[in-house]
Amino acid sequence: MKHVLAVLVENKSGVLTRVAGLFSRRGFNIDNITVGETVTPGISRMTITVEGDEMVVEQVMKQLNKLINVLKVSNLSLEPAVMRELMLIKVRAESQTRGDIQQIVETFRGKVVDVSLDSMIVEVTGNEDKLEAIKLLLQSYGIREIVRTGKIALLRGSKITREA
Amino acid sequence: MKLKGAAMITAVLEKEQVDLVFGYPGGAVLSLYDQLYRCKLKHILVRHEQGAVHAADGYARVSGKTGVVFATSGPGATNLVTGIATAYMDSVPLVLITGQVATRLIGTDSFQEADITGITLPITKHNYLIKDVQELPDALSEAFFIASTGRPGPVLVDIPKDIFELEDQFDYTHRREIPGYKPTIEGHSGQIQRAVKAINAAKRPVIFAGGGVIIAGASAELTELAERGRIPVVLSLMALGAFPGNSPLFLGMPGMHGTVSANYSISEADLIIAAGVRFDDRVTGQLESFARKAQIIHIDIDPAEIGKNVAIDIPIVGDVKKVLQGILKRLQPGVTEDWLKKVEEWRQGNPLCSEKQTSEGGMKPQFVIREIDRLTPDNAIICTDVGQHQMWTAQHYCFRLPRTFLSSGGLGTMGYGFPASLGATLASPQKTVFCIAGDGSFQMNIQELATAVAYNLNIKVAIINNGCLGMVRQWQELFYGGRYSHTSIQGGPDFVKVAEAYGALGLRVSAPSEVAGAIEQALAIEGPVVIDFLVDAGENVYPMVAPNRPISEIIMGSGKR
Numbered sequence: 207m208k209h210v211l212a213v214l215v216e217n218k219s220g221v222l223t224r225v226a227g228l229f230s231r232r233g234f235n236i237d238n239i240t241v242g243e244t245v246t247p248g249i250s251r252m253t254i255t256v257e258g259d260e261m262v263v264e265q266v267m268k269q270l271n272k273l274i275n276v277l278k279v280s281n282l283s284l285e286p287a288v289m290r291e292l293m294l295i296k297v298r299a300e301s302q303t304r305g306d307i308q309q310i311v312e313t314f315r316g317k318v319v320d321v322s323l324d325s326m327i328v329e330v331t332g333n334e335d336k337l338e339a340i341k342l343l344l345q346s347y348g349i350r351e352i353v354r355t356g357k358i359a360l361l362r363g364s365k366i367t368r369e370a
Numbered sequence: 371m372k373l374k375g376a377a378m379i380t381a382v383l384e385k386e387q388v389d390l391v392f393g394y395p396g397g398a399v400l401s402l403y404d405q406l407y408r409c410k411l412k413h414i415l416v417r418h419e420q421g422a423v424h425a426a427d428g429y430a431r432v433s434g435k436t437g438v439v440f441a442t443s444g445p446g447a448t449n450l451v452t453g454i455a456t457a458y459m460d461s462v463p464l465v466l467i468t469g470q471v472a473t474r475l476i477g478t479d480s481f482q483e484a485d486i487t488g489i490t491l492p493i494t495k496h497n498y499l500i501k502d503v504q505e506l507p508d509a510l511s512e513a514f515f516i517a518s519t520g521r522p523g524p525v526l527v528d529i530p531k532d533i534f535e536l537e538d539q540f541d542y543t544h545r546r547e548i549p550g551y552k553p554t555i556e557g558h559s560g561q562i563q564r565a566v567k568a569i570n571a572a573k574r575p576v577i578f579a580g581g582g583v584i585i586a587g588a589s590a591e592l593t594e595l596a597e598r599g600r601i602p603v604v605l606s607l608m609a610l611g612a613f614p615g616n617s618p619l620f621l622g623m624p625g626m627h628g629t630v631s632a633n634y635s636i637s638e639a640d641l642i643i644a645a646g647v648r649f650d651d652r653v654t655g656q657l658e659s660f661a662r663k664a665q666i667i668h669i670d671i672d673p674a675e676i677g678k679n680v681a682i683d684i685p686i687v688g689d690v691k692k693v694l695q696g697i698l699k700r701l702q703p704g705v706t707e708d709w710l711k712k713v714e715e716w717r718q719g720n721p722l723c724s725e726k727q728t729s730e731g732g733m734k735p736q737f738v739i740r741e742i743d744r745l746t747p748d749n750a751i752i753c754t755d756v757g758q759h760q761m762w763t764a765q766h767y768c769f770r771l772p773r774t775f776l777s778s779g780g781l782g783t784m785g786y787g788f789p790a791s792l793g794a795t796l797a798s799p800q801k802t803v804f805c806i807a808g809d810g811s812f813q814m815n816i817q818e819l820a821t822a823v824a825y826n827l828n829i830k831v832a833i834i835n836n837g838c839l840g841m842v843r844q845w846q847e848l849f850y851g852g853r854y855s856h857t858s859i860q861g862g863p864d865f866v867k868v869a870e871a872y873g874a875l876g877l878r879v880s881a882p883s884e885v886a887g888a889i890e891q892a893l894a895i896e897g898p899v900v901i902d903f904l905v906d907a908g909e910n911v912y913p914m915v916a917p918n919r920p921i922s923e924i925i926m927g928s929g930k931r
């Protein structure tokens with residue numbers, strides 16, 4: 207099963223290496239990882255998607271907690287949470303297919319953010335299923351390049367994830 | 371007060387009550403050594419940086435204080451790596467201060483540059499690269515706090531050359547509050563209550579204690595638990611000495627070279643009280659069959675150890691001493707006489723080898739170790755290297771007190787024992803210190819004989835000389851059809867002459883009748899002595915459990931199972 211972890215870290219040099227190194231060293235599989243600032247200066251938030259059973263995820267969380275620069279680790283998969291990822295797709299598009307593609311993009315509430323003679327860049331946000339679905343549909347037109355931000359997540363409701 | 375970086379370091383060491391450092395100078399730490407020249411801090415000049423870390427490690431294990439090491443950038447720093455990894459695996463508190471190339475040169479592959487914080491990331495509890503002299507006092511203070519608290523471990527502080535010379539305000543505060551670092555000390559009272567209930571109800575309990583008991587200073591509590599509960603005790607390699615080896619409740623070490631009674635007891639127990647252990651594979655053997663009939667209570671200060679290898683029924687995170695005290699408050703006297711009788715039968719039925727000689731007349735290494743045990747006081751400190759001699763020491767030397775047995779348990783570092791013994795004798799100069807070494811291992815840090823002689827350190831080295839890399843040879847004999855690929859090191863140096871060349875006394879012993887005399891002679895001399903014990907080359911360590919087999923599947927010396 208996939209687990210989404212929110213990891214609050216002190217924004218010190220090397221902290222990403224410490225976290226990423228821990229995963230490779232202990233043989234844990236990271237699906238993806240994102241990092242960004244929080245409302246508190248000096249504290250960043252990593253969102254890490256990790257594959258594994260409960261035992262594995264428990265170990266991952268305990269090992270992360272042992273890192274001095276890690277302030278808080280929580281598993282967002284255990285509670286209702288909003289999860290999103292942003293994807294940019296450069297898809298082959300000639301004049302005769304542009305309309306069809308446009309329609310698909312609208313259905314997925316995406317946006318066309320760039321157009322050239324033979325291609326378009328499409329922007330979509332959503333959960334993993336949605337992104338996979340549009341990717342599949344656009345494949346038939348010829349996908350030339352994809353870039354994804356990795357997953358980010360927030361707990362639903364008024365509850366927040368903050369440093370201990 | 372304004373101080374230069376180098377002076378800040380010695381000032382912090384003074385505040386942290388460090389009276390001794392081990393090190394080796396070089397270009398990047400010239401300013402630091404210049405500062406040493408002017409202050410009264412005692413510095414031991416080793417002959418290889420690896421020796422400095424092991425010595426600081428030995429000092430820490432004996433004294434319970436944090437060991438401190440200085441080294442230069444590049445090769446000086448990389449030479450520390452094996453020693454740091456050794457200390458990390460065995461949870462030994464160290465602070466390592468390395469020089470780095472000047473700030474403006476970092477990242478340019480400049481002369482003697484190595485990314486030592488990157489290299490040591492997975493083998494330190496934490497590390498720092500100082501970018502500004504302002505950060506230095508707090509970083510050093512945090513380093514001491516982190517190294518010595520919770521589950522101890524090595525912390526490295528890498529300091530660029532220019533920072534030693536830069537001046538800044540120095541107002542020292544002991545950093546004892548670090549946002550992301552809050553070890554759990556008190557055990558959960560509900561869990562402690564559950565543990566007490568389980569212990570009071572157990573019919574076949576076993577205590578399995580590890581190095582955490584020694585680190586926590588919990589030997590008295592452990593002994594009380596065993597005696598009041600009438601519970602037999604097995605100790606991991608790291609815990610030898612945490613419980614008196616001559617107690618009738620002591621069964622020895624479990625695992626690969628454990629005793630039959632220890633392994634059978636764990637396999638038949640209905641309750642394991644595991645304290646300060648991490649269920650290493652050398653102890654558990656095949657995991658699925660480990661302690662199958664038992665509930666397991668696991669007490670450890672490191673939450674990540676709980677449930678890492680073995681599923682736990684009653685986990686208790688906390689300081690072992692505190693948790694055991696909590697358990698003892700409510701523990702009833704145990705009634706386990708039937709179980710103890712069974713355990714005693716296993717013990718009586720499977721004694722360890724007790725001969726002096728092989729049938730061909732070769733001297734038995736186990737006999738040499740038993741003689742060292744007989745002739746040294748109870749509080750003697752024994753350091754070992756890694757190999758057969760290490761296991762024989764664990765089996766045949768009767769450790770009675772904590773912090774008297776020093777060995778590289780987790781990493782299994784050949785070359786650990788001798789430099790560690792330098793640190794041991796510096797921590798406890800009044801005690802007898804013996805290093806029991808292999809002829810292979812001793813050669814990995816033999817250069818420290820110069821250090822031992824230079825400071826006239828009172829260390830006795832007993833080389834268990836079998837002319838081979840014995841432990842590897844044993845595996846080749848048992849598991850690789852006797853194909854002895856590159857494990858003979860015969861014709862190696864004449865250790866007596868080597869000792870003499872360094873200015874130490876060298877003795878050679880080839881017959882059992884000479885063993886006691888040589889040990890007594892060595893003990894009578896103040897200063898380093900090397901005794902070369904020529905022992906039978908074919909001797910193997912038994913009992914043995916093959917790797918990844920159930921620990922109840924024991925190979926005995928005679929070949930029977």
Ligand SMILES: Cc1ncc(C[n+]2csc(CCOP(=O)(O)OP(=O)(O)O)c2C)c(N)n1
Pocket residue numbers: 755756757758759760782783784785807808809810811812834836838839840841842
């Ligand atoms: C640095 C290092 N290199 C290799 C090994 C693998 N190894 C484990 S035991 C051993 C043989 C040790 O030989 P010796 O020191 O003579 O001790 P003996 O087993 O003969 O008692 C070796 C090579 C190790 N543990 N450490």
